[in-house]
Amino acid sequence: MKVLIVDDEPLIRRSLVRAFANYGHVVFEADDGVKGLEIWQAEAPDIILLDILMPGLTGPQVLDQIENRGNAKIILMSAYAGEYNLKKANELGADMFIPKPFTDIFAVVQIAENLMVVN
């Protein structure tokens, strides 16, 4: 599947890219929301992992501007698990919420794959 990772933290992006690529997925990455939206339009990924707190456009703002979403899944990620949770993510239009920091990067891949299977 095609995976888009939008996060301003290079190490998070890098590890996610590696983990997904490890499982044979095609991975795109963007370090801010605007670039993320550009890739979304150009590549139409199956799933987006979207950080909530980013300079420029925030995750929820990016989510808001996504058009023609189709069956694409969106996972919101945040280190502020106190303020965000699955319920809140669902309200914002996302399919899943993953709190940071990750304890197991492959668990993240697993969650993303499961989301696609459910469909």
Next chain:
Amino acid sequence: MTKKIARERNLSHFVKDMSGVASVYQLMSLLKNEIKAFKTVENPLLAYAQSQNELHLLFYQGSKIIKKDVPGVWPQQAKIRLNNIQDSQFLANVFGRPFGKLLTIPLQLKRKSSNDQLLVSAILFFEHALVGDRLVEFTEFIGDRLQSISIVLDRLLLENDLNEAALLWEQTFDGLQDPIVIFDSEAQILRANKSFTENLQNVKSKDLFEKTLKVNNKIYEIRSYPIITGENQSPSNIINHYIDVTLAQRLKKQMIQNEKMAALGNMAGNIAHELNNPLTGIRSLAQVLIRKASPGTDIFADLHEVEMAAERCQVIIKNLLEFSSDKLENQKVLISINDIVQRTLPLLKTLIFQFELQLKLTEKNCFVLVEPHLMQQVVFNIIKNAAQAMGNSGVLTVKTEVYKKGGANEVQLIISDTGGGIDPSIRDQIFDFFFTTKSTGEGTGLGLSMSKNIVEKFAGNIIVNSELNIGSEFIITLPQAKAAVG
């Protein structure tokens, strides 16, 4: 002529005797003796003013002198009178019997009572059956002695006032909680109050003039007040006030400590957030790389180490974040301390299975208002420490109890072990941030400091008693919360 001389002699005897009188009772008995020659005169009655509406009455009951405080209107005429109806009625009211013939002799005292409007401050009453010359003789006899009686009564009442004032002063002086001393100009102690005698008696005299004084774990701030009485400007006395600032200093220290903790917590929170991302990257990338490395190789083992190290950092940061977060504080719920213990023990199974566990949970109401997870963390930390202190075997006691303190109840959780105890030299430090005796990887030095902070967040406190080679006990005290009934 001889009669006159005898009269003068008797009078001077009386005056002399009177001058030695030390109380109104003595005055009464002297007077009684003096008038013995007048057979039909009853024992004297003496009244003196307390206020316009109250007076003291001294009279004989048998051979005993009785003092009675009498409310009522005070007979105010200033002249000597005989068989005055008002006076008779006044006494009849007091004694509940009719009075016969009555000689009333007002005494003019110099002493002003608190009420200056009184015309008469004292009166002598004599009930008698005298007639004719004998009555005149008695009136003259008393008249001769009137001045002496007045002077003595004046003196006695004044002394009484002074004694009362002195007593009041002394009680006030001793009643003051701080030590106070009055020195003379040579720095010798003239007077010291009770608190001084109790607390600073054995302090070297030169230390009594320092700025501060430390005695028996108490800290005093010294204030000196010179007293200048004479014309010349040098003080005749110095009053030293030793202000007990022990509590104030302790509170100040605690306040500074609290502020430091708050600042540290804040900073720790910020740092933790900043570290989280790179740390997650390190751990995640290590996890990715481990998958690519072949098991058994050095690279595989090294990556594993990197991942473990990153995990450890994450745990520390998680603790720090929880610790510095204010949000959890607002999630206090009513829960029994027994419940907290019961919920925590299963998490410790693998740590404490080799010890003998003595669980003594109270059956009284031991509800407290806390955030359960934080409280569990405290119990977890302390039991984990206890387990680590005991090594392979020992007795772990977890006890809950409810105590009455003041008007309120306190809930106590006591966790004790039979481990090696805490060295006295570090006992003060165990609650400090990042203080640990454990080797790297076993402890972060945050457990106890966070536990203390958590307990204090819930208005409680935590203390430790420890004896080397015998064991330690941690006592957590929390205010009891009213459990909802039903």
